Amino acid sequence: MPELRKDPVTDRWVIISEERGKRPVFVTEEVSIPKSIICPLCPGNEGMTPPEVFAIRNYGSLPNSPGWNLRVVPNKFPALRIEGELEKEGIGIYDRMNGIGAHEVIIETPNHEEQLFDMDPFRMKDIFIAFKERCVDLSKDIRFKYIMVFKNYGQRAGASIDHSHSQLIALPIVPKNVAEEIRGSLTHYKLKERCIFCDIIAQEKDEDTRIVTENDKFIALSPYASRFPFEIWILPKKHESNFVAHIESSSYMSLAEIFSVILKKYEKGLKRPPYNFVLHTAPLATYDIPHYHWHIEIIPRLTRLAGFEWGTGFYINPTPPEEATSFLKEV
């Protein structure tokens, strides 16, 4: 029997329908990204990107030259522009503002062949350090209300370059889904005086059917109302609302470790699937709020979103999260 489940934070309903798994499945070949003759993200080609804004480098190497392990540069084809005033305008019933923002690329490795699947946690932690550094820096710009950190791996997940990278976009607004999460968690807080994410962690520990793995500081679980097969959320076990303000130096390594465990499980169990991750954190203006809890959402892109999903905000997931969990625990 299919089941309808509601996400307690956003009130989004999901159909968990194993029956759907039985319909004819077609192997969808991943059309691979054509190899560029020259990769603009490779060492030696630093001149092909805008000048770096952050890097983790070998001692003695110079900015915008080889010798880096990680490098952050403005996106050459930005969705938003850093220069200019934030002008807002009404046009009849419509509202617009200038596309002010920042759009940066975090080049995660100098090695063109290496993906996060191959990376050890010690090096992976530099990526989270880079996220934090860039967020702290950009949060000083009062035009920005939110910074969205995300990654697209594989063409089906939206990547257009295969050299391993993630991205961040600083926005003059709080995006709708984030605003909804904040609003939903505030509703819960007003009722219970507890963070709903802390409550989720407590209930998950109790039930123990959707926890994929955990370590000293983080927990990785399949959300109760998973939208996608093998969707996973990584949350700090301690209440922290804001990644930028709250993550401690001592936590990077634990975060990198649990992240790496999940990726290895995806690699082994799902054969290096295309995936996205998005860091969900409280808006910049809020420092410490009791009702929100930062986390990372990771989605392997195994199914296609069809008309139904974008039209309704309502997802059909053929893999119950309990099954996804036991599968991922075993691999």
Added chain:
Amino acid sequence: MPELRKDPVTDRWVIISEERGKRPVFVTEEVSIPKSIICPLCPGNEGMTPPEVFAIRNYGSLPNSPGWNLRVVPNKFPALRIEGELEKEGIGIYDRMNGIGAHEVIIETPNHEEQLFDMDPFRMKDIFIAFKERCVDLSKDIRFKYIMVFKNYGQRAGASIDHSHSQLIALPIVPKNVAEEIRGSLTHYKLKERCIFCDIIAQEKDEDTRIVTENDKFIALSPYASRFPFEIWILPKKHESNFVAHIESSSYMSLAEIFSVILKKYEKGLKRPPYNFVLHTAPLATYDIPHYHWHIEIIPRLTRLAGFEWGTGFYINPTPPEEATSFLKEV
């Protein structure tokens, strides 16, 4: 300069960023759907589907045998099931209910090779008649709160069978995005005592930069805050909140005509792109509400949704709707 635009109904912001159009574009081959040896939707194979619930047939032909022009059958791999009680349950902080619902397939033509792009409006109107007939019938079931009518054409848009068809899902809840539209339009109504969609139509007629085409009863426009390149909404010009309750027999032909004009423009200008459409209408329990306005949203699937979009509910669209409009007007 990129621009941020807000959808007046849902408060969803969109980045309109032409710059992004300039980044390297890769031809993404459409991986075609493997031809089944036997198509379950073709005439002669009626036994491969569950028995039909509606059909438009030649005189003298028998149910579940050839001689039909359009046929509606329950989905063989339904996301929801029609049988059973609607049981709701709380599990700690989580909510669930039985996956009760209906999932039907509207087989739009007996001809396996024919797509909506090829169909004349006179035959296309039968599809809208079928939508209405099935909605009226299913709306008698008090377990259902909403019926979602949609189509996926092309594998990239989520189709898994290439014989031309659309689908409907009857749901025991009102989907989130629809509920948001209703709420947003109600907010506007409380302020102005006018339907926001009627206001949109009035302003669009005034500005005349985003109207692609119109006829006696319908208007097709590129929404101000289009999420996708060449996104189009078709709305009745007269205020009508509920497709099922309000569409008149005399309107089917006008709807089919404007729909057909849009598809021909997509075919000519965008070369038969994969697309989705979703019918947005007021929930079943509401008969005539002054603040909501039914419409059809059509989205060619030319760009890939990446991590950014699903994480934020925030879209990046490289094609300003004014440009999309003037392009589509010309072809």
